[in-house]
Amino acid sequence: MFLTGFAALAVMPMLPLAARDLDGVALYPLVAGAFVAASLLGGVLGGTWADRAGARRPLTAGVVLTVLTLLVSATSPNIWQLALGRFADGVAAGLVAVSVNAAVGQSYPDRLRARALALMSACWIVPSLAGPPLAGLVAAWWSWRAVFFGLAGLTVLPAAAAVLLLRGATVDPATGADAQVPVRRPALPAAAAVSAAAALTQYGVSAWDVPHAVCAAAGLALLVAFAPRLLPAHTWRAGRGLPATVLLRALTSGAYFTLEAFVPLMLSTARRVPGVVTGLAFTGAALAWAGASWVQGRAQGRVARHRLVAFGSGVMAAAVALAGLCTLPAVPAAAAVSSMVLAAAGMGLAAPSLTLLSLRHAPAGGQGYASGAMQTSQNLGQTVVLALASALFSAVSAVAGGQLPPFACAFGLLVVPALAAAALASRTRAHSRTPDGGRPPAPEPAPGTAEASKG
Incomplete structure (x- = not known):
C-alpha cells in the first residue's frame, strides 16, 4: 500500500x-x-x-x-x-x-x-x-x-x-470462496460498459462544444442504464444496510474528490497563489486524512460507526461551505487551503467507517462483492459529481463571466451530496455482533442474496 x-x-x-x-x-x-x-x-x-x-x-x-x-x-x-x-x-x-x-x-x-x-x-x-x-x-x-x-x-x-x-496461502472456508452463498454477481459486460461510460463522461465535460456534449450525454446515458447492475439492489433508494452504505460512499467520494479538483484550480487561477501553497494543501489534506483515520481506529467499540459517518460528512459539508466563502475576495486564500484539510479530516472519519460497515453488512463469503461494490460506487460518485460540477462551472463561466462566480456555484453544488450523506448515515447502522463473532438474526435478507433479489 x-x-x-x-x-x-x-x-x-x-x-x-x-x-x-x-x-x-x-x-x-x-x-x-x-x-x-x-x-x-x-x-x-x-x-x-x-x-x-x-x-x-x-x-x-x-x-x-x-x-x-x-x-x-x-x-x-x-x-x-x-x-x-x-x-x-x-x-x-x-x-x-x-x-x-x-x-x-x-x-x-x-x-x-x-x-x-x-x-x-x-x-x-x-x-x-x-x-x-x-x-x-x-x-x-x-x-x-x-x-x-x-x-x-x-x-x-x-x-x-x-x-x-x-x-501458499489458504482460504478460510467460513469467510472465503468456499462459502456457498447466493450473492448476485455483477456481469462483466455491464462493468465494461460502465467503464466506457465513465471515460466518455470525463472526456465530455473537459470542453464546452457539441462533440464533447454528445460524449457526455452518451456517457451519462450508459451510466444510468448499466451502473445499477453493478450495485446492490435498492442502492439509489438508500435501502438500509449495504445499499445505503454503498450510496454514501458515492456521495462522500464525489463531494471530496471534486472539491480536491476545484480548490487547487481556484487557488492557481482566480486567487493567484504560489504553487507551493497548493502543494501544502495536498500535504495537509493527506496528514489530516491519516490522523482522522487513526482516530476512528481508536474509536472502535466506543462510538457507533454510522455516527462517525454522519459526523465526518457534516465536517465535509462545513469544509465545502468554507471553500465557497473563499470565492469572496475579502476572504484570505489560506482559508481555501484549510477547506481541503478540513474535508480530508471528514473523509478520514467517514471512508474507513463506511468500509467497515460494508464488511459488516456483506453476506457471508461476500466480502469481495461488498468491496467491489464500494469501489465501483466511489468511482461512480467521483465521475458523476465531477461531471455535474464541471458542467455547471462551464455554464456559469459562459453566462456570467468572471473567475470566482463559477467556483461559487460549483461549491454550492457540492454541499448537497455532503449533507445528504450526513442525513442518510443512520441507514448504514450495523447491528452488533454476537460474542463469538457471528451475526445476530437479521430482520430481512441481506442485500444481494437470492432472497433479497426476488423482489
Whole structure:
C-alpha cells in the first residue's frame, strides 16, 4: 500500500508533461480519466475473484499488472499508448484496492479491522510528502519516462512478495470462496460498459462544444442504464444496510474528490497563489486524512460507526461551505487551503467507517462483492459529481463571466451530496455482533442474496 500510494501520487504530476512531450495535450482529459474509468472494471473483477478464490490471487495479479502497466506508460511513443497504460493501471489499481479491503474482511476479526484500515491510510503519509517533489526532481534531471521506470522498479518488490509469499496461502472456508452463498454477481459486460461510460463522461465535460456534449450525454446515458447492475439492489433508494452504505460512499467520494479538483484550480487561477501553497494543501489534506483515520481506529467499540459517518460528512459539508466563502475576495486564500484539510479530516472519519460497515453488512463469503461494490460506487460518485460540477462551472463561466462566480456555484453544488450523506448515515447502522463473532438474526435478507433479489 505504501508503494501503491507512492506510485499514484508521483504519476499524476507527470501526466501533463508526458502529454505535452507526446503532442497529445488535446487528449489529456482522456488520459487522466482512463485510470478512474478502468478502476471500475478492476473493482468488479477483483471483488468477484476475491470471493471465489480468496484475496491473494487478485492482489497478486494487481501488483504484477501494475509493474507491466508502468513499463507500458514509460515506453509510450504516442499519447494513445500512454492512455492504454493508464487504463491498464486503473484495472490493476481496482484489483489491489478491492483485494486489500476483502483481505481485511476475510483475515481480521472485527475488533482489529478499524486499526488495519487506519494503517492503510497511514501508508499514504510519506508518499504524499515525498512522492510529488521526488517525481518533479527526477523529471527535471532526466525525464518523465524515468519516473515511470523508477516506480516500476520499486513496485517489483511487493509484486515479488505477493507471488512468493501468498501463493501458499489458504482460504478460510467460513469467510472465503468456499462459502456457498447466493450473492448476485455483477456481469462483466455491464462493468465494461460502465467503464466506457465513465471515460466518455470525463472526456465530455473537459470542453464546452457539441462533440464533447454528445460524449457526455452518451456517457451519462450508459451510466444510468448499466451502473445499477453493478450495485446492490435498492442502492439509489438508500435501502438500509449495504445499499445505503454503498450510496454514501458515492456521495462522500464525489463531494471530496471534486472539491480536491476545484480548490487547487481556484487557488492557481482566480486567487493567484504560489504553487507551493497548493502543494501544502495536498500535504495537509493527506496528514489530516491519516490522523482522522487513526482516530476512528481508536474509536472502535466506543462510538457507533454510522455516527462517525454522519459526523465526518457534516465536517465535509462545513469544509465545502468554507471553500465557497473563499470565492469572496475579502476572504484570505489560506482559508481555501484549510477547506481541503478540513474535508480530508471528514473523509478520514467517514471512508474507513463506511468500509467497515460494508464488511459488516456483506453476506457471508461476500466480502469481495461488498468491496467491489464500494469501489465501483466511489468511482461512480467521483465521475458523476465531477461531471455535474464541471458542467455547471462551464455554464456559469459562459453566462456570467468572471473567475470566482463559477467556483461559487460549483461549491454550492457540492454541499448537497455532503449533507445528504450526513442525513442518510443512520441507514448504514450495523447491528452488533454476537460474542463469538457471528451475526445476530437479521430482520430481512441481506442485500444481494437470492432472497433479497426476488423482489
